[in-house]
Amino acid sequence: xxxxxxxxxxxxxxxxxxxxxxxxxxxxxxxxxxxxxxxxxxxxxxxxxxxxxxxxxxxxxxxxxxxxxxxxxxxxxxxxxxxxxxxxxxxxxxxxxxxxxxxxxxxxxxxxxxxxxxxxxxxxxxxxxxxxxxxxxxxxxxxxxxxxxxxxxxxxxxxxxxxxxxxxxxxxxxxxxxxxxxxxxxxxxxxxxxxxxxxxxxxxxxxxxxxxxxxxxxxxxxxxxxxxxxxxxxxxxxxxxxxxxxxxxxxxxxxxxxxxxxxxxxxxxxxxxxxxxxxxxx
Amino acid sequence: xxxxxxxxxxxxxxxxxxxxxxxxxxxxxxxxxxxxxxxxxxxxxxxxxxxxxxxxxxxxxxxxxxxxxxxxxxxxxxxxxxxxxxxxxxxxxxxxxxxxxxxxxxxxxxxxxxxxxxxxxxxxxxxxxxxxxxxxxxxxxxxxxxxxxxxxxxxxxxxxxxxxxxxxxxxxxxxxxxxxxxxxxxxxxxxxxxxxxxxxxxxxxxxxxxxxxxxxxxxxxxxxxxxxxxxxxxxxxxxxxxxxxxxxxxxxxxxxxxxxxxxxxxxxxxxxxxxxxxxxxxxxxxxxxxxxxxxxxxxxxxxxxxxxxxxxxxxxxxxxxxxxxxxxxxxxxxxxxxxxxxxxxxxxxxxxxxxxxxxxx
Numbered sequence: 001x002x003x004x005x006x007x008x009x010x011x012x013x014x015x016x017x018x019x020x021x022x023x024x025x026x027x028x029x030x031x032x033x034x035x036x037x038x039x040x041x042x043x044x045x046x047x048x049x050x051x052x053x054x055x056x057x058x059x060x061x062x063x064x065x066x067x068x069x070x071x072x073x074x075x076x077x078x079x080x081x082x083x084x085x086x087x088x089x090x091x092x093x094x095x096x097x098x099x100x101x102x103x104x105x106x107x108x109x110x111x112x113x114x115x116x117x118x119x120x121x122x123x124x125x126x127x128x129x130x131x132x133x134x135x136x137x138x139x140x141x142x143x144x145x146x147x148x149x150x151x152x153x154x155x156x157x158x159x160x161x162x163x164x165x166x167x168x169x170x171x172x173x174x175x176x177x178x179x180x181x182x183x184x185x186x187x188x189x190x191x192x193x194x195x196x197x198x199x200x201x202x203x204x205x206x207x208x209x210x211x212x213x214x215x216x217x218x219x220x221x222x223x224x225x226x227x228x229x230x231x232x233x234x235x236x237x238x239x240x241x242x243x244x245x246x247x248x249x250x251x252x253x254x255x256x257x258x259x260x261x262x263x264x265x266x267x268x269x270x271x272x273x274x275x276x277x278x279x280x281x282x
Numbered sequence: 283x284x285x286x287x288x289x290x291x292x293x294x295x296x297x298x299x300x301x302x303x304x305x306x307x308x309x310x311x312x313x314x315x316x317x318x319x320x321x322x323x324x325x326x327x328x329x330x331x332x333x334x335x336x337x338x339x340x341x342x343x344x345x346x347x348x349x350x351x352x353x354x355x356x357x358x359x360x361x362x363x364x365x366x367x368x369x370x371x372x373x374x375x376x377x378x379x380x381x382x383x384x385x386x387x388x389x390x391x392x393x394x395x396x397x398x399x400x401x402x403x404x405x406x407x408x409x410x411x412x413x414x415x416x417x418x419x420x421x422x423x424x425x426x427x428x429x430x431x432x433x434x435x436x437x438x439x440x441x442x443x444x445x446x447x448x449x450x451x452x453x454x455x456x457x458x459x460x461x462x463x464x465x466x467x468x469x470x471x472x473x474x475x476x477x478x479x480x481x482x483x484x485x486x487x488x489x490x491x492x493x494x495x496x497x498x499x500x501x502x503x504x505x506x507x508x509x510x511x512x513x514x515x516x517x518x519x520x521x522x523x524x525x526x527x528x529x530x531x532x533x534x535x536x537x538x539x540x541x542x543x544x545x546x547x548x549x550x551x552x553x554x555x556x557x558x559x560x561x562x563x564x565x566x567x568x569x570x571x572x573x574x575x576x577x578x579x580x581x582x583x584x585x586x587x588x589x590x591x592x593x594x595x596x597x598x599x600x601x602x603x604x605x606x607x608x609x610x611x612x613x614x615x616x617x618x619x620x621x622x623x624x625x626x627x628x629x630x631x632x633x634x635x636x637x638x639x640x641x642x643x
Contacts, residue, residue, distance in 0.1 A: 043314050173368035174370065176333075176368065177362070177364060177369075177370075177430075178369040179334075179335070179354070180333065180335075180355045180358060180362050180380035181356065181430075182356030182382055182385040183381075183385055191370075191381070192370055195373075196372055
């Protein structure tokens with residue numbers, strides 16, 4: 001649409017710039033705080049321009065942690081977060097693909113019953129079933145393990161439903177052609193279905209990775225060992241330093257680092273993400 | 283290469299719908315047989331039963347000397363070309379054709395050789411082999427689908443309305459190509475179509491299906507000259523055969539329309555009962571103009587269509603209101619309302635029983 005109304009153009013640009021500023025300003029403050037030393041960060045007013053301690057802070061945050069608090073560098077927690085987010089994203093996708101495959105392509109008793117059972121788990125996120133789930137994880141000796149962090153979050157009705165819809169749009173003739181070509185069910189799954197759902201998988205991966213990365217409540221519960229903390233939970237713990245002012249420069253640097261991986265995933269997978277959500281041609 | 287035998291094959295769906303009411307046919311080695319009928323007559327179901335994509339409720343299907351009722355499609359030694367091509371969209375043309383061979387576990391060199399050979403037969407270039415199906419035109423996709431069938435070297439080809447997604451011109455061209463291909467390869471083929479022209483031009487024999495019942499099996503000319511039922515008579519030939527309710531004259535030598543218009547039966551091999559009610563069938567092209575008007579059926583034309591090569595006249599005989607179509611060769615200067623004297627040779631008159639809809643005699 002081409003319009004030539006300068007007033008509207010100016011107004012709409014103003015609104016957009018304002019919107020960007022509202023979102024970007026806290027991030028800017030975070031960045032600025034990460035570039036000063038801890039002494040400057042407890043003085044008022046807070047700085048609005050970057051200081052010169054960026055690499056110092058980076059080194060401390062990554063390798064040393066805060067004094068009197070978490071004594072491990074955040075690089076450890078970033079790794080934990082990455083492993084957990086990957087396990088959740090990959091696990092969710094793998095399980096959802098297989099269950100959607102079963103529901104769409106196999107005729108077994110109570111097929112729709114199973115589908116609805118999966119579907120109603122939408123109403124049971126971790127927050128609702130937190131005590132029984134904790135009990136189960138504890139009994140399985142999975143506290144303070146990567147499995148304990150990720151397995152309870154893996155079952156996903158949304159992803160199953162989405163893959164079911166994707167599979168339903170794939171014409172039956174392709175299955176028939178594959179059967180005539182001699183492909184068994186798993187071969188059909190890996191050779192035809194998987195490549196055809198590639199963009200959907202990518203889109204879902206982006207969403208699920210961020211979902212996994214941002215988990216807060218669950219990791220907080222199942223990890224008591226410092227070596228299993230995740231980046232998101234550790235930031236909160238950094239505030240609880242004994243008898244000391246919080247080291248805001250380190251905390252803000254940690255925040256910055258914790259934001260980075262989801263941003264990278266979105267940026268690098270943006271194209272596939274959009275394609276996966278909009279592509280209709282099969 | 284193999285014979286295909288269908289022995290009292292029936293299909294009943296779980297909801298009780300009977301799609302196929304028992305088909306018996308023996309398809310010879312190298313024969314091209316066309317299953318033809320209106321949509322919903324069960325022709326695709328029958329083909330899919332041969333392919334193994336639909337289960338067989340009753341009866342037996344054998345390919346070669348094996349009964350294939352319980353065999354998986356891949357084990358039946360068949361290849362199928364689908365209506366919408368069913369090419370794997372994420373694979374290039376070469377991989378599409380090679381996929382079945384890879385699963386069979388053939389050596390790479392063997393696969394390459396077979397695909398190259400099929401591509402050559404179908405005139406697909408090396409450049410096209412590297413493309414994805416969506417980068418090809420409809421006709422090219424059709425060729426790839428056929429290529430996928432050829433590389434398997436099956437004993438039977440199955441075609442499920444392969445030309446219905448193409449435009450009219452391309453359809454004629456591909457029809458010729460399929461015919462030539464089948465003749466060169468000599469592979470037994472079963473072809474499904476609803477288009478009677480396609481059926482007539484392609485098939486060695488036609489199997490006309492109507493609501494799951496076989497109406498007639500025969501060569502195109504047999505079906506055209508001696509249709510076994512009213513359905514076949516109306517289905518084969520274009521424009522369609524004219525039908526009118528009529529009665530055999532009391533001496534059995536003629537057939538009369540309701541208004542008394544008389545068609546001579548003398549010389550026909552058929553001797554009907556006198557005064558019998560019949561349905562009279564005359565092909566539009568079997569009616570010819572005659573000069574003398576004495577005792578000859580008179581057609582009052584209501585509309586003339588000029589097609590260049592032919593002229594189609596619509597009208598009715600005498601006061602009988604049944605619409606008739608007449609096809610005359612060349613350009614004819616005839617206006618609507620004109621009365622024409624027409625005749626038809628006795629052996630070209632088709633008579634059907636109004637009760638059973640079957641051919642008399």
